[in-house]
Amino acid sequence: MSxxxxxxxxxxxxxxxxxxxxxxxxxxxxxxxxxxxxxSYQGLVAKDMAELRRALAGAGVDYRVVKNTLVSFxxxxxxxxxxTSIVDxxxxxxxxxxxxxETVKVLNQYIKSKESSVEIKGGLLEERxxxxxxxxxxxxxxxxxxxxSQLVGQMEAPIRGLHNVLNAPxxxxxxxxxxxxxxxxxxxxx
Numbered sequence: 121m122s123x124x125x126x127x128x129x130x131x132x133x134x135x136x137x138x139x140x141x142x143x144x145x146x147x148x149x150x151x152x153x154x155x156x157x158x159x160s161y162q163g164l165v166a167k168d169m170a171e172l173r174r175a176l177a178g179a180g181v182d183y184r185v186v187k188n189t190l191v192s193f194x195x196x197x198x199x200x201x202x203x204t205s206i207v208d209x210x211x212x213x214x215x216x217x218x219x220x221x222e223t224v225k226v227l228n229q230y231i232k233s234k235e236s237s238v239e240i241k242g243g244l245l246e247e248r249x250x251x252x253x254x255x256x257x258x259x260x261x262x263x264x265x266x267x268x269s270q271l272v273g274q275m276e277a278p279i280r281g282l283h284n285v286l287n288a289p290x291x292x293x294x295x296x297x298x299x300x301x302x303x304x305x306x307x308x309x310x
Contacts, residue, residue, distance in 0.1 A: 155245050156216070158207050159213075176223075180216070181227075184213055192204045224255055242254075
């Protein structure tokens with residue numbers, strides 16, 4: 121075996137090792153994420169890609185250009201094979217870990233504000249595959265914290281109403297007693 125052949129063999133092993141490492145990282149991201157959004161990125165210059173990554177990182181979202189074959193291996197490893205149905209052609213994946221709606225909002229806001237060539241292909245929300253239009257529709261929803269606030273407000277209204285109904289007789293009694301006290305005070309002063 122020549123030195124060149126040994127070098128190539130070692131190079132292939134290094135490539136396999138690097139690919140295995142990438143697959144493991146992708147599988148980890150897939151298993152931890154609540155939403156994965158597949159996008160095209162063609163036509164996006166490096167400066168805009170860096171700006172998009174910064175915007176997404178501010179929301180706790182990882183954005184990574186991926187090879188489709190590595191994604192399919194990682195998806196199989198993470199038991200999220202559904203992802204392969206939306207990964208087609210040159211693809212970048214946005215991994216959202218906390219609030220899936222916030223992930224989509226930030227991505228959609230960037231696309232709209234920059235009139236970017238980035239296009240949302242689809243998404244994987246927990247175990248459900250979403251089309252591109254469904255992912256964009258998610259961006260129109262309020263954030264998780266806003267929904268929780270609305271829910272708490274809705275739950276508080278009947279309790280406040282019950283409080284008012286139960287408090288009304290006591291308040292009426294208090295008003296009557298106050299009027300009696302005032303009338304007795306007038307009688308005493310006269």
